[in-house]
Amino acid sequence: MNILEVEQLSIWDQHSGKALVHDSSFQLRKGSCLAIVGESGSGKSLTCRALTRLNPKSLAQSGKIVFKGIDLTTLSEAEIRQKRGKEIAMIMQNGMSAFDPSCVVGVHFRETLGQHLGWKRRVADDHMIKAMERVMLQKPVELLRKYPHELSGGMLQRMMIALAIVLEPDLIIADEPTTALDTISQYEVIQQFLLLRQTIGSSMIFVSHDLGVVRQIADEVLIMRSGEIVERGTTHHIFTNAQHEYTRYLMATRATLSDHFRQLMEGS
Numbered sequence: 001m002n003i004l005e006v007e008q009l010s011i012w013d014q015h016s017g018k019a020l021v022h023d024s025s026f027q028l029r030k031g032s033c034l035a036i037v038g039e040s041g042s043g044k045s046l047t048c049r050a051l052t053r054l055n056p057k058s059l060a061q062s063g064k065i066v067f068k069g070i071d072l073t074t075l076s077e078a079e080i081r082q083k084r085g086k087e088i089a090m091i092m093q094n095g096m097s098a099f100d101p102s103c104v105v106g107v108h109f110r111e112t113l114g115q116h117l118g119w120k121r122r123v124a125d126d127h128m129i130k131a132m133e134r135v136m137l138q139k140p141v142e143l144l145r146k147y148p149h150e151l152s153g154g155m156l157q158r159m160m161i162a163l164a165i166v167l168e169p170d171l172i173i174a175d176e177p178t179t180a181l182d183t184i185s186q187y188e189v190i191q192q193f194l195l196l197r198q199t200i201g202s203s204m205i206f207v208s209h210d211l212g213v214v215r216q217i218a219d220e221v222l223i224m225r226s227g228e229i230v231e232r233g234t235t236h237h238i239f240t241n242a243q244h245e246y247t248r249y250l251m252a253t254r255a256t257l258s259d260h261f262r263q264l265m266e267g268s
């Protein structure tokens with residue numbers, strides 16, 4: 001059963017008329033992880049943000065985005081806001097961007113959990129503290145009192161994963177969640193994503209440059225180039241029997257970069 005069906009998604013710049021994503025169709029099976037891979041500028045982030053209508057207003061989109069049987073493009077702004085966070089969680093490239101720099105991180109979590117689950121401060125903190133312990137964050141009570149700039153990128157990403165554990169979204173969209181991290185933190189954060197899938201069984205869209213990461217985490221892969229899907233298939237198929245020359249090129253150029261990561265994962 002598919003939890004998400006994207007049909008003929010196109011995105012363009014309203015000012016210049018330039019097409020940025022063309023006629024993109026794909027599905028996500030419930031409980032599975034779909035990776036979107038492609039070079040910088042291929043349209044991966046625009047595609048992810050279009051799913052919950054988070055692209056800037058200067059960009060227009062067309063096509064259907066059917067999530068749990070409902071076409072999200074027909075929802076009002078208030079209705080789509082309700083879906084974000086609770087049903088569809090986004091974990092972005094830079095953990096810092098998810099937080100308000102003027103508030104301690106605990107405030108962000110309390111607001112989010114209050115809005116989606118109606119929890120008071122005490123209940124929200126209790127749940128967050130347990131989830132933070134699960135993702136191996138030490139001294140969670142102290143961490144809740146920190147400002148985002150006082151925490152490392154890896155810690156912020158783990159906090160977003162902890163929030164997802166509490167919210168139990170049906171779909172997690174992770175857009176290069178480890179790009180800003182060093183290899184060791186990348187490894188730790190990926191371990192937490194694997195835990196997240198095991199714990200709450202969410203479906204996942206995982207955008208990455210890193211084929212080593214994709215191989216570990218994804219069931220299926222979409223390869224994007226210049227706003228188009230050029231190849232798709234199971235992870236095994238893409239890694240063993242890629243047909244498109246661009247996919248083969250990505251494999252060849254990225255394989256060396258991913259080696260260190262793969263050694264870490266395989267050693268675990």
Ligand SMILES: Nc1ncnc2c1ncn2[C@@H]1O[C@H](COP(=O)(O)OP(=O)(O)OP(=O)(O)O)[C@@H](O)[C@H]1O
Pocket residue numbers: 013020038039040041042043044045046047056058059
């Ligand atoms: N707000 C915008 N207005 C106009 N063009 C944009 C806008 N945002 C992105 N683009 C263009 O759309 C194309 C796709 O961008 P996108 O961010 O989706 O790429 P990406 O594959 O996610 O790349 P990266 O891996 O670098 O994040 C790029 O050519 C980019 O310059």
